[in-house]
Amino acid sequence: MSFSHKIDEWMKEAETRPESAVTIVKLIARRLRELTERNEELLAENIALQNGTRVEEYQKRIAHLEYQLDLLKRRFGADEALLAELPARAAEISTLSLLVYNTYGRLFRLEVDPGLQTLGRILDETLASSEQPRLLAIPSNEEVLLLFTSGRVSTCAVSSLPAVEAGGTWTWDQAALPDEPRAGEMLACIMPLSHLPLSEFFLQVSRRGCVKKTMTSLAQSILGNHYLGKSTLQKSDQPFDVLLCQKKDLFAFVTLEGKLLGLDVDALPYNAEDRIRLTASDYVIASFVPHPDESMIFVTQTGKVIQRASDNLDLSKSGLAKGQALIPPARLEQGVRFIGAASVREEERVVALDATGSLNVHLAEAMIGAGSIAAGGLVLSIGVLSPQVNP
């Protein structure tokens, strides 16, 4: 059937039932917008192919994959010859970077000096009132994936980001902008890519607790098309985080009002699905993959630290759960809210960003023991300084 014949049929519908004309126009307009966006992406891709950017990107990716292969071989002892090169590479890996980034795509990279207690300070008067920056520790020779709220993704090497001197003070104007968010989108999160070959799923969670898993076997197509998806069902919802995980892993997320929800990755569907009932003002503030030998810590804006053993995580079986309350309702009424959560080992260090802009390092064991962390103002964000280096 020719396209013009189809149009004739649509016209007949509009003539028979004039009220259908509005619906048809709306549906076609929506399609036109989708196609325009797709066309723009294809044109951009064309330009990248023509000017060689894409070739460079693929060369980088091949180099990265070769490196991943090396790591895998070392892990499984497959190639004895490569072990000889180990010391040089180990030294390279041991440099740990802390990424501090905001939703506008601005990002600081600090090379972490293990001896420093205060890593530096961000000068920003709107820090406490605006969307809180997030923290990610990652070896300097790795690559990261940037997920935007439109579902778009891009990758960049950590080493390609300019590093700021630890211990200094900075403003966001000095921050790097590796991939500027496009009109209408924001940077949702940054995820390390090094475990991609060893992981089975990308696991996404949205601000309103909508969860979706995607097989990493599709990674080539996802990275190639620069699109992972939003994993949201509601229009007002936005992607919050993406993690890599295995089929046998558990997954947990925590909300501002202290609701903890545990999920079995294997049982999760491939479709986006709302998993938690939230109040209108509540939203997800942290998500992580808990491991059996680690503790879960939950930090409030006042610096209070709540610790739970990972094996105490209740798994939600139902479609739409209430979540496990971390604090009693009375505390919520007093204004207590959660700003971060993570799965940590006691010997690991946790970096906290407070409202004065200071980035302070705390030992997880001490935080759990004291039940709080000392900060110059309200705590805004936390990150674990565990170098995610393959052993």
Next chain:
Amino acid sequence: MSIKVGIDFGTSNSGVAVYDGQHVRLLPVDPQNVLPEVIKTVLYITRDYRTSIGQEAVENYYRDNVNRQRRFVKQWAGEIDVYGSDMHYVRDIYVYVDELQPGRLLQYLKTALRKEKYSGTQVFERFFTVGDLAKTYLSLLKQRAEDILGEPVHSVTLGRPVKFSELPEQDHKAQETLRQAAHESGFKEVDFELEPIAAALDYEQSIRKPQNVVIFDFGGGTLDIAVMRLGDPHRREVYASGGVDIAGSDFDRTIIEKRMLSHFGLGRVKHHPEILEMIQAVPDWMALPYLGTPINKNILDKAIQAGIAPIQVRALRGLIYNDLAFTFYNRVEAGKIALSNDGATIISLEDKDIALWELYTRHQFETDIQHYLGDVEKVLLDTIAKSGLEPGEIDAVVKTGGSSNIPLFSSMLARIFGREKVRESNAFTSVVAGLAIKAKM
């Protein structure tokens, strides 16, 4: 005395209800469904023979199958004797079996009952007869009902179409297979009621004086019509009943055949009978997974490389090899349902290798299914004629079943009987409600 339930074992949806003499209680047997009182008539059987029904079955199917890996192995299936004029030899037959297939989703269990030449299906190592499939579904449904009621259920009134089949022997056989399945699933006492008559019993609860009523039960598998005198329980009379094998699943198939196949290469692929055969199999989603063999993949890959309708053939490959057929079929059905209220809708499927988008209007839908209208009208008028009544003597026409909401058929009823006589009833629950009332009688 144990409780007796009414079960509507429908082609697309089923339900369970009980009646206490005052009120009908529809049991929420599928809490995961949008309407918990309605449960999809689908059965999922895993490789280790764990079974699930309804939305749970659909979820399990999606979880285990969509975009999964496949590994085909050649298996000996049997042998055939080949006879020639002066020779005879035995030839081995092999089939490719996907040894990673995690489970099978089975739909249209009721339709299988009335198919003369269909005895059952192989599910991995076991052969399930039609009765086994119905028994498995009814057992799980019974279990859910018992969990809700908190007591065992030993008796049931099952709904049945006016005609399972045009052939009386096949009709009888289908009912007896269903009866046996119900017994084997644990019901000690089983009786039947015609589905349109059950819908009439539900409608009777709402009228105060005797009426001549036409029940127009147009569901997923069949159209059933009954002309009855209702309103006085002591003088209830069935004047005539009739039916025809036209219903929702036929309309879905028609939409796919007329509107969707071009997205998978029909009209563009020529002189490639193997590919055309695969395209023609698209309307049958249950058959589609079996096309996913290495040989077919090779054929499709070569066609894509050779530039034979590459976009459409790639979409066909995605549909078959990513197990998207069930999703696709549901999208088509959802589009059809949307056209009962809207003048236009979108049928779309975006996934790996597939970007299907089709604006579909009610005018197009009505044109596509126009040829069914004549058949439906004929069986309706024949049934009325058999009852000895004239259309003008009918006091009310009660519509039930999902397909009865299609405006083309609503208009037909209004044209024949007058708009004011056409009554809406709950499309998905009026039959089961009537069966519960019958169970109490």
